Amino acid sequence: MTVSLRERRRQQTARDIQLATLKLAVERGLENVTTEEIAASAGVSTRTFFNYYVNKETAAIGAPPAFRKEDKNALCDGTGALRNDLKRFLHRHMENLTKDEPILRMIGTVLRSNEKARGILEGFIIMERDELTEHLCRRVQNRQVAAALASSATDAIARTIHLWEQEKNLTLGAALDMVWDGLIESSHLLASTSKDA
Amino acid sequence: MTVSLRERRRQQTARDIQLATLKLAVERGLENVTTEEIAASAGVSTRTFFNYYVNKETAAIGAPPAFRKEDKNALCDGTGALRNDLKRFLHRHMENLTKDEPILRMIGTVLRSNEKARGILEGFIIMERDELTEHLCRRVQNRQVAAALASSATDAIARTIHLWEQEKNLTLGAALDMVWDGLIESSHLLASTSKDA
DNA sequence: TCAATTCTTGCGTAGTGTGCAACATTTGCG
């Protein structure tokens, strides 16, 4: 854990800038905030702001937590029913997000109104999903099946966060359970050729 | 069908600008094309360009075909197995897209490298998906189930286009069939609690 | 302590996006 002073400062500045960005963005909307203001609020020059982030949208999003390698491996090397392994995987990831709930909430606010920020996050999610697809290919053989499962996973996460943002008194874990039940039910519907439900 | 001259010109100019944007974007990347160039190429002033589109990314995407109302109604008022109705719905939509295959291909190129364009399209897709969710609520009662189904549908479309872009000699319909089989198979996996497959 | 490396900053500049006002075109009505 030899983190140099430089490195620590870099991390701190990056975070300072992100927090300054989100704070101002939540107050008045990211569109109505200039990079100059953000930089001033974070205590750096405008030029330095751009040394850290290529634009204010990226500054707002920061570096979202990716799927952890251990969790991905546990998912595709799992021995139980895929369904259970996937549920565990998702819960693990939600715990991972719980650490930064305030930031998550602020980012949600920004995403709702800012197209560019959405696109940046979307790009990140696509990468994560593609990687998850790759991993799942080791477990399910058929690429399209793996892709469908990976989509279900990332979508479930998105819907979970969305639900959690709307329903005040709901933890991320509880929201995931609701979303998960919906996913399973929808799978039953799609797996069946009878006209029930 | 009384379309005024003004309206027709507007449509034509909008399309001219979109085509000029896509042409230049495919050649050199949308980042390396200025609005000024696009406007000149489309035969209008820079200012007029911004009267039609708020930015070049929007110009590239244009107005993507939304789900048709009749198709949505057929889906949620359908009497057969949901699975079959959904498959038909997706095929209908792909036919809908087939009309503009060249544009679709160019947009795909742009989306791969441009975050802002992705965000704009994502916003459009979110609206479509939310509307589809609303419709599906009439058929499946539980909101989370409807949301999961709507996600499956829009994701399937995205994966279909992605597959179609990669595999040269594959129609949109054929690509959808492959994606669809993957979706069904993944649904079986998620519906089952046994550790098969 | 000193030299290499890295970070910060100001300045200059190309490009984006909008408000405004003048001018041109289309439309609908008498």
Add this chain to the structure above:
DNA sequence: CGCAAATGTTGCACACTACGCAAGAATTGA
């Protein structure tokens, strides 16, 4: 038809974004 209202186009001015460059400050390792 002909004219007034509505709508569309354009140039200009301006604030803001984002990046290259180079000078100078801070951090590192020897």
